[in-house]
Amino acid sequence: MIKLMVIGNLGKDCIVNTVNGKNVINFNVAHTEKFKDSTGAQREKTTWVECAYWTDRTGIAPYLKKGTQVYAEGTPEVRTYQTNDGKSGASLSLRVQSVQLLGSRADGLNAGGQPQERSYQTSNGSSYANNTAQGSNDDMSNAGDDLPF
Known part of the structure; x- marks a missing residue:
């Protein structure tokens, strides 16, 4: 099995379709890599990955907006034309097995410039919170108590 992992920003809002009775969320991710060429000049190379996420859990779709940073992993496919x-x-596409929201360019700070907490609703009705603030040292000192080994 070949696994592809990509972290990047969405180039446009996702599209949710139904194909043969199954839901698919289509989106594209741009990953930009900065490097120096042989002359020492700073260059950028952007790789676009077309993603297809076949899932019944379409609750993430409203959050997959242009500019949102995501982590997606799955099986790669190269299509020639x-x-x-x-x-x-040739184009690179990804059959997504999992996707995680990492934030967006505008997210992360509230009006006062402080990190904000975001809450998401999953398809089964439960909710979870994502706090973009760094944990305090007090939180880290108790973390060792929960280790299973």
């Missing part, structure tokens, strides 16, 4: 001018092309 011919352009109108006869040239060969």
Whole structure:
């Protein structure tokens, strides 16, 4: 099995479709890598990954908006095609097995410039909170008490 993991920003809002009675969330993720070329000049290379998330849990779809940073992992597929001018092309797609929201460019700070807490509703009705603030040292001192080993 080959597994692909990508962290990047969504290029546009996701689209939820139903194909043969199954739900699929389609979105694209851009990962930009910065590097220096052989002359020492700073360069950027952006790789776009088309993602298809086949799931009944479409509750995440409202949060998959343009600019949102996500972590997605799954099985990669390379698709080849011919352009109108006869040239060969290729695209990278990902059959997503899991996706996690990491935030967005505008998220993370409230009006006072302080980290904010975000709450999400899952498809089964339960909710969870994501606090973007760093944990305090007091929280870390108690963390060792919960270790299973």
